[in-house]
Amino acid sequence: MKEPFDIAINHVDYAIFPEEENTYTVYKDGREYMKIMKDTENSWIKLDPETELPRFEADDEINAIGQEIVAFENQE
Numbered sequence: 337m338k339e340p341f342d343i344a345i346n347h348v349d350y351a352i353f354p355e356e357e358n359t360y361t362v363y364k365d366g367r368e369y370m371k372i373m374k375d376t377e378n379s380w381i382k383l384d385p386e387t388e389l390p391r392f393e394a395d396d397e398i399n400a401i402g403q404e405i406v407a408f409e410n411q412e
Contacts, residue, residue, distance in 0.1 A: 343404040345397075352405060359383070362401060372398055377406070 338354035351363040358374035371383040373390060380402030381390045 341408055343401070343408060345400050345404060350401060350404075352401075352408075360405060370398075372402060374402060374405075378403070 340351060340353045343350050343352060348364065350369070353361040353363070355361060355371075359371065360373075361371050362369045370385070371388065373381050373383055375381045375390075378399065380398045381392060382395060382398050383389065384391050
């Protein structure tokens with residue numbers, strides 16, 4: 337299992353906890369913020385907090401977090 341790591345976007349810190357394949361729990365300000373899943377290399381999907389089913393809504397913040405995740409994992 338991969339270890340958690342931190343990223344920063346526009347002076348906002350996020351803690352990233354890898355889960356199953358291409359799924360991550362994101363914490364912001366010390367609280368669980370959302371779960372995201374990689375859709376394509378440049379597209380990420382937010383998971384519904386209750387059902388954990390994908391919500392296909394465009395969201396720049398989610399994609400920015402996803403790009404930072406990919407960049408971090410490519411460094412390892």
